[in-house]
Amino acid sequence: MGYTLNFAAVWRSFDLLLEGLALSLALAFAAILIGAVIGLFTAFCLISKHGLARRPAGIYVTIIRNTPILVLVLFTYFALPQLGFRLGKIESFVFTLALYSGAYLAEVFRAGLLSIPAGLREAGLAIGLTEMQIRTSIIAPLMFRNVLPSLSSTIISLFKDTSLAAAIAVPELTFEARKINVETFRVIETWIVASCLYVVTCSILAALMRAVERRLSLPR
């Protein structure tokens, strides 16, 4: 093959990769935080008795889940300015990923809400709590515990989706890796290091989520 592995060039640019990773994490964090708010609200709409709340929420989730995220990213960044909605690269990507997360998290939360026995709501009503108080102090905390395992995999998958920001030249990890690849021609080394960074970050995220799960698990 005539190719000898030499990581020196990649190590020299390692800082760049780490900066990229930091930006990836920041993008994921911002988008998921906004997405969680959208998702929680949407989930309550999805289980609502009122069609006026349920139907729009269902349409939103269906459209987002059935459209490739790359199309959404490009649409927001390149097409929406035509309608006067102009955002910077990073803002545009966070906006898209937040909307995208919202739909996926809504499904996660919806499943969690459905798993809560109706009796708990009635017990709340019986001591005179309002529907809103029941949601905030009983249903949401229980739902959150229930969904932690699937929340974990959704969060990891959303983190990986930040790689798509490379398509609109946001200097996150994938973008930096591609740049180093082109500049140094250390092709194999670059991609090994870049994917290892992703894999390790995903494992750390998974471990963190498991720690949260253990921390919040109810004594029995």
Next chain:
Amino acid sequence: MDIAHFLEILWLARIPILKGLGMTISISLLAICVGTVLGVFVGLALTYGARPLRWIVRIYTDFIRGTPVLVLVLASYYVLGTIGLDLNPFQAGILALAVFCSSHVGEIVRGALQSIPRGQTEAAKAIGLTFPQTFAYVLGPQALRQVLPAWVNTAAEMVKASTLLSIIGVAELLLRTQEIISRSFLSLEFYFFAGFLYFIINYAIERFGRYVERKTAVPS
């Protein structure tokens, strides 16, 4: 937005769009077929493999699942050429998607097989079935019911992931769309149109998945 103008350009661009659509469908189908065959082996190895094999396959799936698909696509495109495998972008892309698909299918197969109660194998042994017979008549059919709905979802994931091949220059639907936009400047209209086509394909797959889920449910 000028609808008539858009429709005129759309008509002029009908051939590239159809070609792109055909390309998207071929990419998805090829990736799903290759990925599924690989994935079934991965799933069987994860469940029934000897320890060293199980270890290797576990590392393979964890690594693939921890890496963004876009990184797989880029790595496959750049790396394979470097090590002397002369693949064109189309082949490199298919390979990346198939590998991605195999790790998903592998996990689905493993999950389904492991969810079958141990008593089933014991009962099969008790009536004198060999392991291949047990698998063919008892475990396989039960696992298949669980695998099918999730597998249809993976198919939709593949259609969405096929858009990433546009980044390495495979002329599938999204790249064709971008080419049309670069000549016509109708980014809003054409991104919307492409998104709509993807939505239709994925929505159809999703409905089909629901149908399969109903059909494969064990009557109870």
Next chain:
Amino acid sequence: MTGNLLEIRDLHKSYGDVEVLKGVDCTMVQGDVISIIGSSGSGKTTMLRCINMLEEFQGGSIRIDGQEIGYETVGGQRRRKSEKEIARQRALTGMAFQQFNLFPHMSAARNVMLGLMKVKKLSKEEARSIAEKWLDRVGLRARADHFPGQLSGGQQQRVAIARAIAMNPKLMLFDEVTSALDPELVNEVLQVIKTLAQEGMSMLLVTHEMRFAYEVSNRVIFMNQGRIGEEGNPREMFHKPRTERLSEFLKTSSFN
């Protein structure tokens, strides 16, 4: 305005086309302990749930201490009261459920404190001391910081009763509170209820425990197909049933 604690007039309730309550009347005064018995599907649980507005009802009225529960008539139109008003009215009654329905993510004490803090707006310290007082009364002072998952069914049900009573309701509603319990745990819960009854708490119990109904209540209501089949003091009801239906029911139930 009467001096009645609870006054139910011609209560009608349907699920779709199925009428489950076909005109129920019932009154009780302060200190009454009334057991409602009857076969499943006779409407006894539904009646209890209407009093707490966990079920809507289509006709008739329920008054507690003279206040009309759940609905008001404005310009000849019957309409549901505001959610806020209904929440306030629900606090007039306390309810214990068959499935306990403790909040699994809160300790026993926090379960009791929640309503005191969110509905009665008491401070955390006040709520805590009331919670401890009531947990003590149901014999679970030592378990105040245990979570529901760490308690037996009987203990959970006692916490649930403490949670309801701590709100200082005028009337306690017990909905088959021992039906989900293992037989050996039934007594500890019944004992708690009995003590409360002896202290003068007004209560309405839906129960399958005929012996218990006989011992604690001063009146028994026999529900039959959405109506009150027979009512009276337990001695007469159990020993000299006037209707065929009741004597049939008593034969198949475990009262002996």
